[in-house]
Amino acid sequence: MFNYLEYVREENFPHIWCSGCGDGIVLKALIRAMEATGMSRDEAVMVSGIGCSSRTPGYVDINTLHTTHGRAIPFATGVKHANPGLKVIVVTGDGDATAIGGNHFIHAARRNIDLTVLLYNNYIYGMTGGQCSPTTPIGYKASTAQFGNIEPTFNISGLAIAAGASFVARADVYNAKQCEKMIGLALEKKGFSLVEILTPCPTAFGRRNKMASPVKLMEWLRDHVVSGAKWEKLSEEDREGKIRSGILIDVDKPEYTEEYKKLTEKLRAV
Amino acid sequence: MGKDNFPNVRMMQGNQACAEGALAAGCRFFAGYPITPSSEIAEHLSVALPRAGGKFIQMEDEIAAMGATIGASLTGLKSLTATSGPGFSLKQENIGYACMTEVPCVIINVMRGGPSTGMPTLPAQMDVQQARWGTHGDHSIIVLVAATAQDAYEQTIRAFNLAEKYMTPVILLLDEIVGHTTEKVVIPDASKIELIDRKKPDVPPEEYKPYAETEDLIPVLANFGTGYKYNVTGLCHNETGFPINDNAMIEKLIVRLTKKIVSNRDDIISNRTMSLDDAEIGIFAYGSVARSAQSAVTRCRAEGIKVGLLEPTVLWPFPKDEVLEMAKKVKAIIVPEMNLGQMAREVELASRCEAPILKLGRVDGNPILPDQIVKMVKEVV
Ligand SMILES: Cc1ncc(C[n+]2csc(CCOP(=O)(O)OP(=O)(O)O)c2C)c(N)n1
Ligand code: SF4
Numbered sequence: 001m002f003n004y005l006e007y008v009r010e011e012n013f014p015h016i017w018c019s020g021c022g023d024g025i026v027l028k029a030l031i032r033a034m035e036a037t038g039m040s041r042d043e044a045v046m047v048s049g050i051g052c053s054s055r056t057p058g059y060v061d062i063n064t065l066h067t068t069h070g071r072a073i074p075f076a077t078g079v080k081h082a083n084p085g086l087k088v089i090v091v092t093g094d095g096d097a098t099a100i101g102g103n104h105f106i107h108a109a110r111r112n113i114d115l116t117v118l119l120y121n122n123y124i125y126g127m128t129g130g131q132c133s134p135t136t137p138i139g140y141k142a143s144t145a146q147f148g149n150i151e152p153t154f155n156i157s158g159l160a161i162a163a164g165a166s167f168v169a170r171a172d173v174y175n176a177k178q179c180e181k182m183i184g185l186a187l188e189k190k191g192f193s194l195v196e197i198l199t200p201c202p203t204a205f206g207r208r209n210k211m212a213s214p215v216k217l218m219e220w221l222r223d224h225v226v227s228g229a230k231w232e233k234l235s236e237e238d239r240e241g242k243i244r245s246g247i248l249i250d251v252d253k254p255e256y257t258e259e260y261k262k263l264t265e266k267l268r269a270v
Numbered sequence: 271m272g273k274d275n276f277p278n279v280r281m282m283q284g285n286q287a288c289a290e291g292a293l294a295a296g297c298r299f300f301a302g303y304p305i306t307p308s309s310e311i312a313e314h315l316s317v318a319l320p321r322a323g324g325k326f327i328q329m330e331d332e333i334a335a336m337g338a339t340i341g342a343s344l345t346g347l348k349s350l351t352a353t354s355g356p357g358f359s360l361k362q363e364n365i366g367y368a369c370m371t372e373v374p375c376v377i378i379n380v381m382r383g384g385p386s387t388g389m390p391t392l393p394a395q396m397d398v399q400q401a402r403w404g405t406h407g408d409h410s411i412i413v414l415v416a417a418t419a420q421d422a423y424e425q426t427i428r429a430f431n432l433a434e435k436y437m438t439p440v441i442l443l444l445d446e447i448v449g450h451t452t453e454k455v456v457i458p459d460a461s462k463i464e465l466i467d468r469k470k471p472d473v474p475p476e477e478y479k480p481y482a483e484t485e486d487l488i489p490v491l492a493n494f495g496t497g498y499k500y501n502v503t504g505l506c507h508n509e510t511g512f513p514i515n516d517n518a519m520i521e522k523l524i525v526r527l528t529k530k531i532v533s534n535r536d537d538i539i540s541n542r543t544m545s546l547d548d549a550e551i552g553i554f555a556y557g558s559v560a561r562s563a564q565s566a567v568t569r570c571r572a573e574g575i576k577v578g579l580l581e582p583t584v585l586w587p588f589p590k591d592e593v594l595e596m597a598k599k600v601k602a603i604i605v606p607e608m609n610l611g612q613m614a615r616e617v618e619l620a621s622r623c624e625a626p627i628l629k630l631g632r633v634d635g636n637p638i639l640p641d642q643i644v645k646m647v648k649e650v651v
Contacts (some may be wrong), residue, residue, distance in 0.1 A: 009501075009512075010575075012467035012512060041499065042496075042497045042499065043495050045494050045495070047341070051549045058503075058512060058513070061539075062499055062501060063494040063495065063499050063500065064501045064502070065341070065344065066492075066499075066501065066502065066504065066505070067337065067367065068337070068364055068367050068504060071333060071334070071337045071353065071364065073334075074329060074333065074338045074341070075337040075340060075341035076338030076341060077327070077329070077334070077337075077338050077340065077341065078299070078301060078327075078337060078338030078339060078340065078341025078342035078344055078349070079341040079342065081299075081325050081327055081338065081342065082299050082341070082343075082345040083346075083347075083494070083495055084495060085495065086495050103330050103334075104330060104334050105332040107334070157531055215547060247526060260320070260325070262320075263320055264320045267320050267321050268323065
């Protein structure tokens, strides 16, 4: 069996997540992916914002930085720009990264700075008790949308692609193996990489939306998320209401800290 | 005297002097967002930092600039951001984060008038209370102020030294007049500039606790990437840096954050005085207004009126003992400032009714001139 203990801060357990929460599955997938890439833990920094998802760094035994709501990406940008030798991972939520931190999210993608962003999309504000998020689907209930949400949602992966990210993938915790694989690819990619991870929040989302049991939410993921190869075979009609997972874009583009280094070397050579 | 003995004298704007001072202090990271009247600091460093092997980045807003500045500092680089009023407001949440996590950094605010977009190109001193209390929650903070381009240079260096020594964000305030006036700056020999660097851990990683109790109340934060893996959070935390709910530990932390600065008041505060010894009327002035006050003192003295000036170069911690001492000696204290009496409130508190405090506020975007001060002195006499 895989030994997770080497990577976690055992003294901080039990964790704060509710039973049935998907965040722990992401944590384990992340640890396996870190191990697979063989990264140096001394040189890895994990930066998060505020939310249930953003509590992940507390459990991982690397350099960890739990910042302010929505601002993980700017802090991470400072860390990476100051010391490009560090591997910088950002852990964030749908609210953290695309509501309060939306501006930073698109600008980091545009800049194509080498950050690996793991965005836990649970369609809700979990930590604060289930308020509407930019990804709460239309018609679904939240504590601030008790008659059903009327606002259209963000397609987070689409947003990152449009903003210029060099690697974007979608994964879900029902398919934990694929999740691990996508995180691994993102960690190895040079440039701004995003893995949008669909993960259940039974407490703040499921309960209000007739899916109080964690099993129901897992079944929902099983029935709605379709991985790349299968997606290609689906007719336009069958794709309706389904979510595509897997790699959505993987391109090579100039990376910010490398471009900055080139500029500095040119200036200093004169 | 040989040519080599001549001091290096240059003409520069206050904003440029801040940038030069930062470089001399060893600053190697700047993140900012353009805003008048501070943009020259960023523009200057966008050229100088890459040349010096340092890092410059223009972020998408001031919140991001503050976050990046703190992140960079955690890797060990001395880090700076600069802004003006509206941007200073945006930085506040993350300034509080730096207070709580005790990450050293310097924030320069070239003040303009407000509230809101206010007077982008006109001088004011309306952020002196925001500098102290702008972020939420109980905390202490160090705030310096510059009156000349020379000050801008030297105070930027001091700001970095205080930040590194006390592991805290330090704010340097300029008003638009100081930021944009081009004047003489004497650049000291690099070997004569005293530089302070943050403490480094003297224990192996297994024994390291970032917020372990220290005699001087100041934590030892290792640079990220040096083998000391630890956690940093804006939540109340224990000595290992992890969140806590224990009331006694919370209290200890919050009290220490203030105490580490307040108990070193004597080391931090600094004042200039002029003709205070036999003064019958005192003036309390800072920033560009202190220069008008100096000429007012000279003119009044020439007419035989006994006026003296107390000019703090550190606004927070507030020089309350010095103000009280002055209040005991004089018949009245005049506080000219480009706001409606923000520091006059503090002077009033500190003087404990030993002397009446007379506000001389100006908020129309014009500087306070020596004439105005002289006139008020004569009214008092
Ligand atoms: C400036 C600020 N505004 C609001 C909050 C309150 N807050 C904490 S977490 C959160 C939402 C978190 O939602 P999400 O990012 O989706 O993460 P989740 O908890 O669902 O993992 C909010 C609004 C805060 N901490 N700071
Ligand atoms: S509230 Fe939701 S997201 Fe937060 S820990 Fe509980 S289940 Fe997970």
